[in-house]
Amino acid sequence: MLLRLTTGDRVPVDGEITQGEAWLDEAMLTGEPIPQQKGEGESVHAGTVVQDGSVLFRASAVGSHTTLSRIIRMVRQAQSSKPEIGQLADKISAVFVPVVVVIALVSAAIWYFFGPAPQIVYTLVIATTVLIIACPCALGLATPMSIISGVGRAAEFGVLVRDADALQRASTLDTVVFDKTGTLTEGKPQVVAVKTFADVDEAQALRLAAALEQGSSHPLARAILDKAGDMQLPQVNGFRTLRGLGVSGEAEGHALLLGNQALLNEQQVGTKAIEAEITAQASQGATPVLLAVDGKAVALLAVRDPLRSDSVAALQRLHKAGYRLVMLTGDNPTTANAIAKEAGIDEVIAGVLPDGKAEAIKRLQSEGRQVAMVGDGINDAPALAQADVGIAMGGGSDVAIETAAITLMRHSLMGVADALAISRATLRNMKQNLLGAFIYNSIGIPVAAGILWPFTGTLLNPVVAGAAMALSSITVVSNANRLLRFKPKE
Structure with a gap:
């Protein structure tokens, strides 16, 4: 069902904008007083008010299934x-x-x-x-x-608490663990540099990399496809996702590999000649994505996911409150440490595969730490469940939100500091x-x-x-x- 919203209207149901642009007051959901700009493809929620603009949106949830109803429950x-x-x-x-x-x-x-x-x-x-x-x-x-009083006040700050025990456990925490992508960072990675080697030019490298990424759901895949833009992409055969490493396939008669350095090393593709470039990009906080054609490394795509605008300020607040801050990521240690230094993180656990995050939390707990895990993705759900307190970002997956003890309706790490305070x-x-x-x-x-x-x-x-x-x-x-x-x- 399609509905039209104009200035002054209160959104009746949850939905997704199909046409137009508007500024919406979402303070009653997120606690954020500044109206949020929404455009095509973005979500609107029942109970929010259109401050300016007009949009056409498709209803996705009504009655007791809306975000507002879930918050009330x-x-x-x-x-x-x-x-x-x-x-x-x-x-x-x-x-x-x-x-x-x-x-x-x-x-x-x-x-x-x-x-x-x-x-x-x-x-x-x-x-x-x-x-x-x-x-x-x-x-x-x-x-x-x-x-x-405490749960009600938390809701005013856009912090939803599942039960009172979560509040009590959260008050005794000493360590806060953050997932990197989509939590510390915007979750919108961009290709910031393309370095080519051998006889492959930048356009050709992008074409082949984007062709492979068409079949991938990884966040870095979207960055590479966006960089390729309207390029004509070749057909890929034999596509495979190599968990925690990258992807592989065949295109235009060539065997292709696209992923991290561990993937190329596993497939016995030499990376010694480009080691310096890999280190240089990683030390700047970018994730080096390597492209190999017929068993030879031909390009490096540097993908960077910028920190959220308020990440540094929020982490400083947590530091002042006495928390030890840990970053958990699948990135290589050089990239992870560069981002951690920029953000002000105390400890980095890098190179962790999705199914290893819960084990990393267990290790911290075995050291006697009281641990909170902050994440947003399906792959964070086991770690959120393992932690003493799981905190899910409101824009994350439904699985993460259902697993967490605390949910942040604001897409901001300030919500973590507010929740713990x-x-x-x-x-x-x-x-x-x-x-x-x-x-x-x-x-x-x-x-x-x-x-x-x-x-x-x-x-x-x-x-x-x-x-x-x-x-x-x-x-x-x-x-x-x-x-x-x-x-x-x-």
Whole structure:
């Protein structure tokens, strides 16, 4: 179904733009106040507002299947869940109630047998006051109110939390691991240089490389095809994808290989003569893609995926917060280290095949680290599941988003820093509430039982005890509501 949107319209369903261009306010989804420019082929989401422009779009999801509905479900689910610390409070409450009843009965008995006349009056006052002031309302409200406020505030920043346990785990992290392509970088690689050797010119090298990449779904394939533009590409026969290495095939009577240096080495194609050029391109942060024709290296295509505009600033924020930053990539170590140096990454794990990412996370955990994994692709899903906390970029694959404990609706690494800051603030708030509730009961119950009588000759009035009990609950709720005004430090 095709729908038309004009200035001022609220998008009714999710869809993909087929014609036109518009600026959309997506603040209610992403927390980003600046309108986003959208054009042909890009997605629009239900609930967002067209600030300017007009587009024709094709509906892709309606009703409960839209992104907005999914966000609402996730927030409700998270707000109704309990973290481990909250379950501990429930266990304490279960023991606390019978203990309080025993304290009330023992206090009443002491006052009945040893208290001043009229004993029955003092006995009833003491028992009633102890039961009133010991009501575990504040204890019961301590964690749920913090969770509701913390999850709600996170959603305002475009951070969706799957459950309360994710918030608690995120507050204890010390290491954050980033996938490179599409997470640290834009995910839009470009061919920045084509170096040819032997008797092949640049145009011919591009034609052959692009012809091979027609059958590939790798991000680098799109960069090479874009560089080739409208060139007439030859037919490729015997196309094969060589996992983690590259692709191969035959075109115009030639055997072709296109991929990394490991592929050419495996196929016994000499690369010694072009070693210096490979190193030079890799040291500039580009990925060298090598083309071999009939067993001879004939061209090097340098493909570079630029860092996201806010990556460096976001990583600096995480550094200041005390996190160790790790980059996980299938790139060669030289390229990976060049990008890591530019971004400000502490540690690089390079040359990792897609199915080895989860193992890399396991190794970090075996060193005693609490690890978060930030990724966006299907190949990141096992690592996201293995990590203590998986964080998926909102523009990533559905598999990654479903696997992750936290999803970022903003296509920005600032969301990672915000998510971790909010999780720490939420756990801190929970602990404050629980501590306040315990202190209140620890002081209130002895006073209600008459511990001050020998020193001051006064007892706590049941009315005052009721007011104190209500005040403790109000204090817990007010403290939790402070999270609604929480702003992560820049």
